[in-house]
Amino acid sequence: MNASKLISSRKDKTLFTPGPLTTSQTVKEAMLQDLGSRDVAFIETVRHIRQTLLAIAGVSKGEGNYEVVLMQGSGTFGIESVIGSTVSPAGKLLVVINGAYGVRIAKIAKTLKIDTVTLEYPTDATPLPADVDRMLTEDQAITNVAVVHCETTTGIINPIEEIGQVVKRHQKSYFLDSMSAFGAVLFDFEKCGIDFLVSSANKCIEGVPGFSFAICRRDSLRATEGWARSVSLDLLSQWQGLEANGQFRFTPPTHAILAFAQALCELQAEGGVEGRAGRYRGNHEALVTGMRELGFTEYLRPELQGTIITAFHYPVHSAFQFDEFYGRLNDKGFVIYSGKVSDLDCFRIGNIGRLFECDIHSLLAAIRATLSEMHIALPSN
Ligand SMILES: *Cc1c(COP(=O)(O)O)cnc(C)c1O
Numbered sequence: 001m002n003a004s005k006l007i008s009s010r011k012d013k014t015l016f017t018p019g020p021l022t023t024s025q026t027v028k029e030a031m032l033q034d035l036g037s038r039d040v041a042f043i044e045t046v047r048h049i050r051q052t053l054l055a056i057a058g059v060s061k062g063e064g065n066y067e068v069v070l071m072q073g074s075g076t077f078g079i080e081s082v083i084g085s086t087v088s089p090a091g092k093l094l095v096v097i098n099g100a101y102g103v104r105i106a107k108i109a110k111t112l113k114i115d116t117v118t119l120e121y122p123t124d125a126t127p128l129p130a131d132v133d134r135m136l137t138e139d140q141a142i143t144n145v146a147v148v149h150c151e152t153t154t155g156i157i158n159p160i161e162e163i164g165q166v167v168k169r170h171q172k173s174y175f176l177d178s179m180s181a182f183g184a185v186l187f188d189f190e191k192c193g194i195d196f197l198v199s200s201a202n203k204c205i206e207g208v209p210g211f212s213f214a215i216c217r218r219d220s221l222r223a224t225e226g227w228a229r230s231v232s233l234d235l236l237s238q239w240q241g242l243e244a245n246g247q248f249r250f251t252p253p254t255h256a257i258l259a260f261a262q263a264l265c266e267l268q269a270e271g272g273v274e275g276r277a278g279r280y281r282g283n284h285e286a287l288v289t290g291m292r293e294l295g296f297t298e299y300l301r302p303e304l305q306g307t308i309i310t311a312f313h314y315p316v317h318s319a320f321q322f323d324e325f326y327g328r329l330n331d332k333g334f335v336i337y338s339g340k341v342s343d344l345d346c347f348r349i350g351n352i353g354r355l356f357e358c359d360i361h362s363l364l365a366a367i368r369a370t371l372s373e374m375h376i377a378l379p380s381n
Contacts, residue, residue, distance in 0.1 A: 013330070014359055017337045018152045018180055018309050019075075019202040020209050021353030023259070027207060030262035031255040042254060043246040045261050046070065050213075050242070052264050056182075056273060057189045057197070057215050065218045066189075069239045070211050072253055075179045075200035077233060078212025080108050082175060082196045083146070085228040085235035086220070087114050091143035094119060094135055096127045096163065099153030101177060105146050112229050117142065123154050123344075124300055129162040136170040149178040150185065150306050154299055155348070157185070157306040161192045168193035173220055179203055179212075180308050183267060184276045184352065195220040201256055204276065204308070204352055207263040210256025280307045283351035283360050290364035291349075294371065295378025299346045308352055309337070314345040317376050322347060328370045334363050 015022045035042040050068040059066040071078045083105065087093050093114050095106040098121040109116040119135055121127050127147070136142055145167045150157050160176060167174040176197045178185075183204035189197070197215045201207035214235060221239060228234035232250065241249045270276050284307035288298060291312060299311035314320055326338050326347070337348040349363070371378065 011333065013333045013335050014355070014363070015335045015353055016349045016351075016355070016363060017335055018348075018350045018352065019200070021202060021206065021350070022355060022359075023206055023208060023263070024266060024354045027259045027262050027266065027354075030258045031208070033255075033258060035254045035258070037247060037252050037254060042252075042257070045257060046242070046248075046252075047246055049257065049261055049264065052268075053213055053215060056264075056267070059189050059215070067216050067218050067221055067239055069214045069216060069221075069235055069242065070248070070252075070257075071214065071233065071235070071238060072211050072248065072250065073233075074209055075198065075203070075212045076104065076108075078198040078200060078214055079105060079177055079179075080112075081212075081230070081233035081235050081238070082198055082214050083108050083114070084112050084230050084233055086173060086175065086196055086224050087144050088224075088227050091115070092117065092139070092141045093144045093146060094132070094139075094142045096132065096145065096147045096158075097121065098125060098127055098156065098158065099123050099148065099151035101148045101151055101153060101179070102146075105148070105177060109146075114229075115141075123151070124156070124304070126156060126158055126304060127163065129159060129166045132163050133166045133170075136166065136172065142172060144173040144175060146175040146177065149176050149187075150181040150308050152180040152309055154311045154346075155306050155309040156300055156304050157181070160187065160194075164192035164194060180352070181306070183273060184280050184308065185306065186273055186277060189215070201260045201263075204280075205260065205263050205267060206353055207260035208256050210253035211260075277307070279356065280351045282357050283307070283355055284310060286357045286360040287349060287351060287364070290360065291367075294364070294368060299344065309348050309350040311346045311348045314347065315376065315378050317378065319374055319376050321374075324374065325370060328373060329363075329366055332366045332370070334366050336363075 053068045071081050093116045095118045173195045178197050178199050182199035195217045200212040202209040296312045
């Protein structure tokens with residue numbers, strides 16, 4: 001069968017996943033252009049993107065001394081770039097873990113043979129800044145601390161400002177995996193004391209996959225000379241290349257960058273981070289209300305829950321099989337996020353992407369129909 005026909009013969013499904021996600025028509029259309037990597041218009045677009053990301057972070061280049069580095073690859077490549085480039089050869093990394101993405105940071109560091117220690121919590125609890133304080137006091141060899149902002153495993157929001165202040169008091173380097181939060185969660189970048197933050201094109205900015213970006217304190221970035229453990233993921237060299245001639249060192253994802261520039265315009269038109277956070281909050285509230293009516297319960301206590309993605313327990317019913325539930329929703333054009341939260345029986349529904357409350361209501365109607373097809377009646381709570 002012809003693969004392109006297979007894909008284009010249907011209407012796009014609606015993606016309730018944490019990336020790739022449903023994007024606007026205009027973001028997709030922005031990709032209908034072939035640009036050379038040295039094209040003036042392309043270089044100008046990259047420059048504009050780097051500047052706009054600083055504005056979104058609330059730190060401007062002149063005053064705040066921050067820099068943006070774009071890196072080819074998915075979000076994990078960006079994390080691997082920062083972890084592999086910003087821990088000195090004699091350094092030691094502390095990774096704070098309460099979900100799968102924290103585990104991934106530790107795995108990256110260990111694979112790179114970086115001396116690594118972890119501070120681990122259950123997936124339904126936030127890390128305690130006092131524990132980080134104690135670790136940094138007891139183990140003076142630690143030089144870098146890594147934390148996940150929104151743990152997409154559960155949707156929990158971690159106390160990044162309180163932890164950041166502890167890290168700064170100990171004068172360590174602070175790394176934040178803000179992949180699924182940046183662009184839709186309000187926070188004070190400077191107050192958090194962030195040295196390096198990573199997010200990617202296809203999360204809350206609502207672009208398409210293809211690259212990630214690091215927002216870096218310039219002094220912290222400059223201090224990493226000679227530390228990179230990889231050529232392609234060398235953060236400092238990538239920055240130096242962008243500064244020297246505005247170009248990537250290796251083939252840039254030109255189409256994804258054009259889509260991202262359009263996505264940034266649409267973020268601004270929506271009222272920036274605050275506007276987008278408001279839409280996701282509306283989605284989240286509609287989702288939770290509707291799911292409770294259908295008899296589902298959330299995994300996290302409401303006070304820990306962010307608005308990006310929500311984990312729900314599998315219903316306690318002998319006829320419930322997640323694969324069948326997922327497949328039937330998929331056939332109706334709704335893609336939810338499979339995959340369990342650690343060893344707990346949960347599934348996840350994302351609110352991010354070009355989704356509105358009407359999409360959440362359509363999903364809820366499809367879930368109601370699916371439960372009925374599966375002969376599952378749940379006690380409404
Ligand atoms: C999506 C995500 C990543 C990166 O995932 P990729 O599949 O490599 O893009 C990393 N951390 C968090 C918290 C995420 O949500």
